[in-house]
Amino acid sequence: MQKEDPGLYDYWPYKDRPKLEWPNGARVALWVAPNIEFYELDPPANPKRTPWPRPTPAILPYAQRDYGNRAGHWRMMEVMDRCGVRGSVSLNVALCEHHPELIEECVKRDWEFYSHGIYNTRYCYDMDEAQERAIIEDAIETVRKHTGQTIAGWLAPALTHTERTMDLLAEYGLLYTCDLFCDDQPQPVKVKSGRFISIPYSLEMNDIIVYNFNFQAPRRYADMLKANFDQLYEEGAASGTVMCIPLHAYAVGQPHRIQPFAEALEYITGHDDVWVTTGREIAQWYLDHHYDTALKDIAKYKAGAAGG
Amino acid sequence: MALPDDYLKYPKRAYGMDHDRYTWSILQKRPKVAWPNGARIALWVVPALEFFPLDQPAQPFRAPGGMVTPYPDLRHYTLRDYGNRVGVFRVFKLLDALAIKASVAVNSKVAQRYPLLIDEIDARGWEVIAGGVDMGRLHYGGMDAAAEMAQVRESLSVLREATGQAVTGWLSPAKSESENTLDLVAAEGVDYVCDWINDDMPYEIETKYGTIHSMPHAHEIDDQTIMMGYHHSEAQFVDQVRDQFDVLYGETETEGGRIMAVTIHPWMSGQPHRIRALEAALAHIMAHDGVWSATGAEILAAFKGQG
Numbered sequence: 297m298q299k300e301d302p303g304l305y306d307y308w309p310y311k312d313r314p315k316l317e318w319p320n321g322a323r324v325a326l327w328v329a330p331n332i333e334f335y336e337l338d339p340p341a342n343p344k345r346t347p348w349p350r351p352t353p354a355i356l357p358y359a360q361r362d363y364g365n366r367a368g369h370w371r372m373m374e375v376m377d378r379c380g381v382r383g384s385v386s387l388n389v390a391l392c393e394h395h396p397e398l399i400e401e402c403v404k405r406d407w408e409f410y411s412h413g414i415y416n417t418r419y420c421y422d423m424d425e426a427q428e429r430a431i432i433e434d435a436i437e438t439v440r441k442h443t444g445q446t447i448a449g450w451l452a453p454a455l456t457h458t459e460r461t462m463d464l465l466a467e468y469g470l471l472y473t474c475d476l477f478c479d480d481q482p483q484p485v486k487v488k489s490g491r492f493i494s495i496p497y498s499l500e501m502n503d504i505i506v507y508n509f510n511f512q513a514p515r516r517y518a519d520m521l522k523a524n525f526d527q528l529y530e531e532g533a534a535s536g537t538v539m540c541i542p543l544h545a546y547a548v549g550q551p552h553r554i555q556p557f558a559e560a561l562e563y564i565t566g567h568d569d570v571w572v573t574t575g576r577e578i579a580q581w582y583l584d585h586h587y588d589t590a591l592k593d594i595a596k597y598k599a600g601a602a603g604g
Numbered sequence: 605m606a607l608p609d610d611y612l613k614y615p616k617r618a619y620g621m622d623h624d625r626y627t628w629s630i631l632q633k634r635p636k637v638a639w640p641n642g643a644r645i646a647l648w649v650v651p652a653l654e655f656f657p658l659d660q661p662a663q664p665f666r667a668p669g670g671m672v673t674p675y676p677d678l679r680h681y682t683l684r685d686y687g688n689r690v691g692v693f694r695v696f697k698l699l700d701a702l703a704i705k706a707s708v709a710v711n712s713k714v715a716q717r718y719p720l721l722i723d724e725i726d727a728r729g730w731e732v733i734a735g736g737v738d739m740g741r742l743h744y745g746g747m748d749a750a751a752e753m754a755q756v757r758e759s760l761s762v763l764r765e766a767t768g769q770a771v772t773g774w775l776s777p778a779k780s781e782s783e784n785t786l787d788l789v790a791a792e793g794v795d796y797v798c799d800w801i802n803d804d805m806p807y808e809i810e811t812k813y814g815t816i817h818s819m820p821h822a823h824e825i826d827d828q829t830i831m832m833g834y835h836h837s838e839a840q841f842v843d844q845v846r847d848q849f850d851v852l853y854g855e856t857e858t859e860g861g862r863i864m865a866v867t868i869h870p871w872m873s874g875q876p877h878r879i880r881a882l883e884a885a886l887a888h889i890m891a892h893d894g895v896w897s898a899t900g901a902e903i904l905a906a907f908k909g910q911g
């Protein structure tokens with residue numbers, strides 16, 4: 297039966313929260329999350345979603361995405377290198393097998409890897425528990441084998457979920473989800489076992505949303521990134537905020553888009569008191585220093601709680 | 605209900621691509637390319653001369669830019685026909701003024717209906733790329749192979765007859781291919797296709813009839829993509845073409861020669877309020893040293909000649 301609320305978190309107003317303190321007094325925790333994706337040319341049918349808008353082989357959208365791995369990734373990575381930013385890779389883990397050279401470059405740079413499913417053309421809708429466990433275990437094992445890392449985060453493949461996804465991720469020891477877009481700070485997520493949090497992964501700042509869904513131009517994207525940062529930086533003086541820049545090399549790595557992005561990232565990382573970090577580091581810091589305080593504060597707002 | 609077990613099987617999960625048409629390769633790891641006379645950029649300008657039939661089929665899908673309203677959609681038919689009557693002459697005049705050589709992607713129906721346009725191309729010594737039959741005759745997955753072969757032959761034979769050229773380039777309407785298109789066009793003597801938008805440089809494509817090449821026909825800075833697809837302004841179109849060029853030009857300092865492709869639809873850029881935007885974009889490119897304006901066939905020949 298469908299519910300009116302996902303039941304993953306309680307209402308927790310932004311005003312009057314306990315102060316969030318980042319390492320060294322930083323105002324904003326900045327993390328950049330390149331999605332490194334593999335879309336299949338001929339994926340299996342899914343009852344809830346058609347992978348491609350054209351008959352197979354849908355070579356136009358397929359090639360558009362392949363561009364990121366062949367050509368765009370390098371440009372994006374060089375801009376991040378120049379700005380001293382380590383990526384937190386939202387990874388379709390099959391890419392480890394298809395394009396290990398890209399994975400090696402990210403490993404060399406000490407980037408973080410977290411899971412974005414097996415392929416971006418395999419959706420979680422309608423999976424039973426065993427199937428969902430299988431893809432989580434696959435992601436953990438594949439990333440460990442190819443990078444030595446144990447994944448801490450999850451962005452659902454093509455943003456497809458079931459109602460049990462968060463419980464399973466917590467059970468397998470993951471620390472954070474990127475799938476909740478309701479906040480500019482981390483927050484605890486209600487799961488059956490363990491401690492699990494959401495960290496902000498912005499769809500508003502996501503290049504593919506900006507370009508392919510909202511149809512904005514590259515220089516406007518740069519303006520949006522700067523404005524988003526300026527506001528979070530100002531508010532971060534009072535209590536720490538998170539800025540996430542989710543990227544896709546097939547979008548931002550295009551020649552006509554890379555320079556405005558580079559200017560925005562240089563602007564952002566040119567500020568003092570910005571913690572340039574990764575998803576895992578944000579999650580671990582929050583769990584170590586703020587999770588318990590947050591739970592207590594959230595409890596104040598529960599219906600019937602004394603004192604309000 | 606759970607998904608079938610096959611949904612979690614990945615038969616193509618292995619090194620490289622999930623098909624056999626081309627090999628996986630990273631642009632920045634390939635040998636550097638040198639263009640003739642030390643040029644840094646090969647400029648490949650590709651106007652498309654298209655015929656959108658009034659009875660354009662809706663299945664399997666309509667090429668972007670096609671008919672929208674119930675039949676007879678005079679509005680979109682005539683807006684597209686504007687390109688062949690009026691817009692094309694503004695575009696050609698501009699290319700002449702900037703001394704730019706073009707490869708014109710032509711639906712064979714255009715050559716039959718408006719032979720004067722073939723004369724205009726011929727007089728300039730430009731290349732003709734086969735653009736299929738018309739914008740209603742798509743190539744698409746699952747179509748009958750014999751019917752598709754007839755379509756390929758119709759396009760190539762009409763254009764070869766009309767131009768006297770070998771016609772070795774192919775651009776599928778709406779960049780849509782069936783599983784057989786690459787084999788069929790290779791069988792009919794096509795050397796390069798313009799449908800694959802996954803690279804900035806040529807690369808080899810395998811077919812049943814030998815190796816052909818993919819050429820990097822611009823899609824993301826195409827006038828139709830930007831101004832119709834994304835609803836950007838003319839000024840934003842100019843910004844994006846210039847920014848594309850500046851980045852590619854800069855890369856030639858360390859990465860070897862690059863290709864700057866500019867794709868133009870006369871029904872779009874040939875409008876009075878847009879032609880000067882196209883002029884501003886192209887004039888920026890032509891103001892640089894080391895820009896070699898060439899046809900697709902010439903660029904590919906130079907690329908293949910790298911040894």
